[in-house]
Amino acid sequence: MGTVEQARCCVGLVGPLDVKRAEYEFATRKLEELGCHVVVLDVTTRDMDDDRQGHASDTHCSPRQVLDEIISTASFNALDRGERTEAMRAGALRILGALKHEGRLHALAGFGGSQTTSLVTWIMRSAVFEIGFPKVAVTTMMAGDVAGYAGETDIVFWPSIVDISGRLNSISELILTNTCHAVAALAASYQARLRASQPTGGVRQASRKPHVALTMFGLTTPCVNECSRLLSEKGFEPVVFHASGVGGRSMERLINEGLFDAVLDLTTTELADEQLGGVLSAGPSRLTAAHQKNIPQLISVGALDMCNFGSLDTVPGAFRERKLHAHNEKVTLLRTNAEENRQLGEVLVNKVKGSTFKILFPTKGTSGIDIEGGSFEDKEARGALLDGIRSALGDASSEHLIPVDLHINDAAFAARAVDELVSLYNSKQPET
Amino acid sequence: MGTVEQARCCVGLVGPLDVKRAEYEFATRKLEELGCHVVVLDVTTRDMDDDRQGHASDTHCSPRQVLDEIISTASFNALDRGERTEAMRAGALRILGALKHEGRLHALAGFGGSQTTSLVTWIMRSAVFEIGFPKVAVTTMMAGDVAGYAGETDIVFWPSIVDISGRLNSISELILTNTCHAVAALAASYQARLRASQPTGGVRQASRKPHVALTMFGLTTPCVNECSRLLSEKGFEPVVFHASGVGGRSMERLINEGLFDAVLDLTTTELADEQLGGVLSAGPSRLTAAHQKNIPQLISVGALDMCNFGSLDTVPGAFRERKLHAHNEKVTLLRTNAEENRQLGEVLVNKVKGSTFKILFPTKGTSGIDIEGGSFEDKEARGALLDGIRSALGDASSEHLIPVDLHINDAAFAARAVDELVSLYNSKQPET
Numbered sequence: 058m059g060t061v062e063q064a065r066c067c068v069g070l071v072g073p074l075d076v077k078r079a080e081y082e083f084a085t086r087k088l089e090e091l092g093c094h095v096v097v098l099d100v101t102t103r104d105m106d107d108d109r110q111g112h113a114s115d116t117h118c119s120p121r122q123v124l125d126e127i128i129s130t131a132s133f134n135a136l137d138r139g140e141r142t143e144a145m146r147a148g149a150l151r152i153l154g155a156l157k158h159e160g161r162l163h164a165l166a167g168f169g170g171s172q173t174t175s176l177v178t179w180i181m182r183s184a185v186f187e188i189g190f191p192k193v194a195v196t197t198m199m200a201g202d203v204a205g206y207a208g209e210t211d212i213v214f215w216p217s218i219v220d221i222s223g224r225l226n227s228i229s230e231l232i233l234t235n236t237c238h239a240v241a242a243l244a245a246s247y248q249a250r251l252r253a254s255q256p257t258g259g260v261r262q263a264s265r266k267p268h269v270a271l272t273m274f275g276l277t278t279p280c281v282n283e284c285s286r287l288l289s290e291k292g293f294e295p296v297v298f299h300a301s302g303v304g305g306r307s308m309e310r311l312i313n314e315g316l317f318d319a320v321l322d323l324t325t326t327e328l329a330d331e332q333l334g335g336v337l338s339a340g341p342s343r344l345t346a347a348h349q350k351n352i353p354q355l356i357s358v359g360a361l362d363m364c365n366f367g368s369l370d371t372v373p374g375a376f377r378e379r380k381l382h383a384h385n386e387k388v389t390l391l392r393t394n395a396e397e398n399r400q401l402g403e404v405l406v407n408k409v410k411g412s413t414f415k416i417l418f419p420t421k422g423t424s425g426i427d428i429e430g431g432s433f434e435d436k437e438a439r440g441a442l443l444d445g446i447r448s449a450l451g452d453a454s455s456e457h458l459i460p461v462d463l464h465i466n467d468a469a470f471a472a473r474a475v476d477e478l479v480s481l482y483n484s485k486q487p488e489t
Numbered sequence: 490m491g492t493v494e495q496a497r498c499c500v501g502l503v504g505p506l507d508v509k510r511a512e513y514e515f516a517t518r519k520l521e522e523l524g525c526h527v528v529v530l531d532v533t534t535r536d537m538d539d540d541r542q543g544h545a546s547d548t549h550c551s552p553r554q555v556l557d558e559i560i561s562t563a564s565f566n567a568l569d570r571g572e573r574t575e576a577m578r579a580g581a582l583r584i585l586g587a588l589k590h591e592g593r594l595h596a597l598a599g600f601g602g603s604q605t606t607s608l609v610t611w612i613m614r615s616a617v618f619e620i621g622f623p624k625v626a627v628t629t630m631m632a633g634d635v636a637g638y639a640g641e642t643d644i645v646f647w648p649s650i651v652d653i654s655g656r657l658n659s660i661s662e663l664i665l666t667n668t669c670h671a672v673a674a675l676a677a678s679y680q681a682r683l684r685a686s687q688p689t690g691g692v693r694q695a696s697r698k699p700h701v702a703l704t705m706f707g708l709t710t711p712c713v714n715e716c717s718r719l720l721s722e723k724g725f726e727p728v729v730f731h732a733s734g735v736g737g738r739s740m741e742r743l744i745n746e747g748l749f750d751a752v753l754d755l756t757t758t759e760l761a762d763e764q765l766g767g768v769l770s771a772g773p774s775r776l777t778a779a780h781q782k783n784i785p786q787l788i789s790v791g792a793l794d795m796c797n798f799g800s801l802d803t804v805p806g807a808f809r810e811r812k813l814h815a816h817n818e819k820v821t822l823l824r825t826n827a828e829e830n831r832q833l834g835e836v837l838v839n840k841v842k843g844s845t846f847k848i849l850f851p852t853k854g855t856s857g858i859d860i861e862g863g864s865f866e867d868k869e870a871r872g873a874l875l876d877g878i879r880s881a882l883g884d885a886s887s888e889h890l891i892p893v894d895l896h897i898n899d900a901a902f903a904a905r906a907v908d909e910l911v912s913l914y915n916s917k918q919p920e921t
Contacts, residue, residue, distance in 0.1 A: 059666055161867075168730075185503055188650055189663045197731060199646075202634040207648055211664060214631075214646045216639055218739050219728055220705065224717060226728040228743065229702065231621045232643060235675055239645075242674035268659065273652065285656055296651055296658040297630060299602075307650050311660065 067094040068245040071177045071210035073169075075101040079225045084233050085116075091241035096162075098123055098152060100145040100176060102138060108296040111384050123148040135367050148178050154185045160251055164191035164244035166236065168221050174198050174202045178206040184209075187314050188307075191243035195263040195336070197221060197238050209306035213239075213355070217448050247305050249261035265375050266294040267318035267482065268307050274324045277359040285472035286323055291479060293319075299358070300324040305339030312346035318349045319354065319482045321474060326360030326404060326424075328401055328408075329393050334373065335364035348412035355474055358442060359465055361401055362427035362435070363390040382432050389427075392433045395441035402445020410449075413481060415457055418443055428464055490554040498595040498680040499526040500672055501585050503609045506602075507533040511657045512600050516665050517548075520653045523673035528586060528594075530555055532577040532608060534570060535709050537562050549809020555580040586617045592683055596623035596676035598668065600653050606630050610638040618642075619746050620739075623675035627668050629653060630639045641738035645671075663778050678696055698726040698912065699750035702740050706732050706756045708857035715903035716753055723911060725751075732756040732792070737771030744778035751786065751908060756895070758792030758856075760840075762824050766805065767796035776837070780844035785913035787906055788841060788848045790874060791897055794859035794867070795822040795832055822858075827873035839904045842881075845913060849888055849906050850875055853896040860896055 068088050072081050074097070085095045098118045105120060117220065124133060127148045133141060156162040167177030174196040181192040190213045196203070199216040207214065212438045215236055255454065269288055273281040286297040296317070298304040311317065323460045327339040349356040363382070366372045366389045372381065381394035393401065405416070422428040447454050459477065463470040500520050504513050506529070517527045530550045537552060556565060561578045565573060588594040597618065599609030605626040613624040624644045628635065632650040639646065647668055651660045674785040702722055705713040717727040728749075730736040737759045743749065761907040779786040794816070798804045798821045804813065814825035825833065837848075855871065879886050891909065895902040 178632065180531070188660065189667065197736075199636060199639045199735065202636065203646075204631060204634065206633045209650075211648045211650055211667075212634075216643045216645075218641075218643055218743075220731055222729065224721075224727070224729075226726055227748070228728055230622065235621065235623060235643075238674045238678040239671035246667065246670040262806075282654075289656075294658055296660055297654065297656070299652055303631065304629075311650075315660070360527045413633060 066092040066248040068164045068244050068408050069096050069162050070396035071098045071167045073101045074099040076223050079223050087237040093241050098149045102136050102141040150180050163247040164240050166193045167441035168195040170197045182208045182210050209310050269295050269319045270317045271294045271297045271321045272300045272324040273297050273359045277324045279466040280471050287475040302337040302339050305343050309346040321478050323357040329364040333364040337365040344408040353413040355478035358423050360424040362433045363424050395438045398438045398442035399445035402442045403449040418460040418467040498676040499739035500676050501528050502598045503530045503599045505533045506531040508655050513654050519669040519921040525673050530581045534573040536566050572754045582612050595679040596672050598625045598672050600627040602629045613644050614640045641742050678745040679878035682832050702727045702749045703729045703753045704732045705729050706754040706792045709756045711898040712903050719907040734771050737775050741778040752911050755789040756791035761796040767794040769797040776840040785845040792856040794855050794865045827870045830870045831877035834874045835881040839880035850892040850895040
């Protein structure tokens with residue numbers, strides 16, 4: 058791949074050419090007409106000859122090339138279909154990652170059904186391709202749920218309407234033509250940003266203000282909106298994530314990508330879903346990135362009074378007799394009880410111990426319905442949450458825990474949260 | 490809107506500016522920098538003054554303008570939130586539809602959460618915006634299932650990563666910048682096609698061959714692949730749809746858009762899901778478009794031996810003791826029984842009566858597992874399906890029904906299906 062042309066932007070196309078050659082060749086021609094250089098990675102998984110399978114060139118990686126250095130032909134042929142797919146995607150990621158690292162790749166695309174969509178989005182979800190790097194999946198899978206393919210990334214999902222099966226027709230040509238116009242424009246734009254020395258897609262360069270990540274839920278919105286307003290006034294750039302599982306994951310990823318200077322993690326509700334099996338878990342690595350990146354975080358307990366389920370009939374039997382709140386016909390909330398709250402307090406502390414953090418605790422309620430007269434008011438559970446935090450912190454409580462006699466959605470709570478965060482942030486800055 | 494500039498391509502942006510003004514203004518500036526003319530439709534649903542709310546101009550439709558001729562201010566203010574949204578989207582569709590009709594609109598985009606995504610995709614799903622017309626939804630909803638928002642259309646779904654809530658940040662600016670580059674390229678490309686007098690996006694003009702729509706399922710793939718091959722040889726253009734609910738809907742829509750000259754509807758399995766409550770129903774209008782457009786159809790009974798459910802625990806209790814086949818961990822198939830098959834035969838006939846059609850019936854089996862020794866072999870049920878068809882056709886059976894002593898996946902069955910379709914197609918052509 059040594060002579061990839063430098064002047065034109067470069068698009069990587071990944072797919073199994075044994076069954077989809079017509080579509081990939083059509084897209085290659087179209088992208089080249091639009092001024093792009095194209096690199097095609099053939100991830101065909103059928104048995105391989107010892108000879109290099111298919112033709113290989115500057116712009117075409119044969120299946121054998123994709124696997125080079127990863128696995129031998131004989132070993133590959135001994136694998137089952139799933140293992141072959143894993144080997145192929147690993148090989149493709151290695152080649153594309155190297156091109157990306159050298160600044161010679163400006164967009165990725167793939168076309169197919171469940172197998173191809175799964176393979177190309179696995180590559181696209183890699184941390185190598187940061188948020189903002191153009192990634193487009195043309196897929197037959199829009200009939201179903203594509204959330205799993207998207208993960209926490211900005212992969213664009215494009216319905217293919219008709220089957221992508223190696224035989225072109227007017228509809229697939231139309232859809233692929235549209236896709237190529239979009240991908241070519243995205244690649245050119247990314248290349249231009251790269252040339253302007255904005256390696257993270259221009260995110261950091263677009264603003265010199267320190268970036269603060271915030272977490273919000275419908276039931277903590279008043280608090281987070283007020284914090285955003287105050288942070289803007291103080292010269293910070295607030296970026297709000299919806300604590301819906303994927304939102305928390307996106308935030309952790311972007312913290313890891315180095316885009317944030319501080320975190321105002323007011324809505325840690327995803328920990329309850331992780332612990333109790335709710336539908337909005339952000340996974341076990343939630344609340345870990347700020348520590349890894351050594352940036353300060355001001356934490357609160359927003360919406361830890363609830364764990365999310367779908368419609369009422371999807372709530373697990375063990376919770377059916379508990380206090381439930383029908384948020385709407387698609388969302389049922391479970392009130393977390395005292396014992397669960399005590400554990401959640403401990404879990405929260407154990408995740409952030411060792412980082413630069415403070416925990417601000419609103420003793421008058423943690424969400425829009427955990428409030429005096431609200432449907433999830435439960436002073437015992439709220440007290441247990443505070444006790445759990447205090448006991449896990451032990452002697453460090455006086456330094457890290459700030460109970461305040463306010464409700465989370467009080468304006469004074471937001472003001473205090475911002476003041477504490479700014480103070481933490483300033484204490485981390487080198488003196489000038 | 491009288492003076493919309495003709496030279497530049499035009500992008501329509503739809504959204505509630507009361508809560509998302511910053512994002513829409515940013516995108517407008519970016520699209521204008523990229524050479525587009527932009528029309529913004531403000532679909533704010535809060536109470537309206539009698540004065541025209543907000544400023545209005547050539548490029549900006551205020552909420553009052555969106556509603557003009559649809560509903561009065563007083564009536565609007567008396568509506569609940571859902572009704573207001575319905576009025577707003579109807580008004581926006583009327584304005585955008587008129588621009589589209591005049592050839593003065595070349596792409597649509599919208600940005601938001603569940604409310605805005607729901608509103609803008611409702612507009613995008615309208616038949617006014619044919620498959621191939623650029624439609625892009627930037628959405629916070631990728632955490633969940635966007636299939637309902639997509640319908641049978643080619644709306645592109647773009648994850649917003651962060652909240653779209655009227656406050657810009659580096660991430661939302663980056664995502665919207667990428668979106669604008671793609672939308673501008675799509676709009677310019679659509680406008681160019683339009684200027685070349687290809688009003689349906691070039692689909693018909695790209696090929697003068699007669700277009701044939703085909704329906705396929707995993708378990709009828711050998712048949713449909715062979716039919717595609719034979720049709721291509723005979724000078725037709727085959728277009729294959731996956732009979733997964735959305736596939737059937739897409740095909741019916743594209744038949745209604747006038748893109749097809751004949752239909753080879755070999756895999757009518759979606760009727761079983763519609764009748765028994767399976768997960769892959771294509772709705773009640775399946776098998777109606779060919780009749781409406783007066784094009785010939787050759788029909789078979791592919792995969793009517795099965796109704797689709799999700800994982801085993803999602804199969805309704807009434808079916809738990811029936812013959813089930815675990816296709817994989819996510820798909821469980823129910824064998825349709827004799828009585829259901831008799832009804833399905835009648836339903837099928839009643840849907841196509843009066844159109845130009847023939848029904849080709851493979852008496853040795855209707856799918857890859859309804860075959861001698863297969864897990865869904867059931868001669869009684871297969872016979873009942875044939876009886877249902879025959880009894881519903883009555884005297885017309887001899888003209889419309891062709892039982893053949895073959896399995897659906899036999900090559901000879903495919904050859905016969907193509908011969909019968911070509912014969913029907915030729916009989917409909919004016920003599921030369």
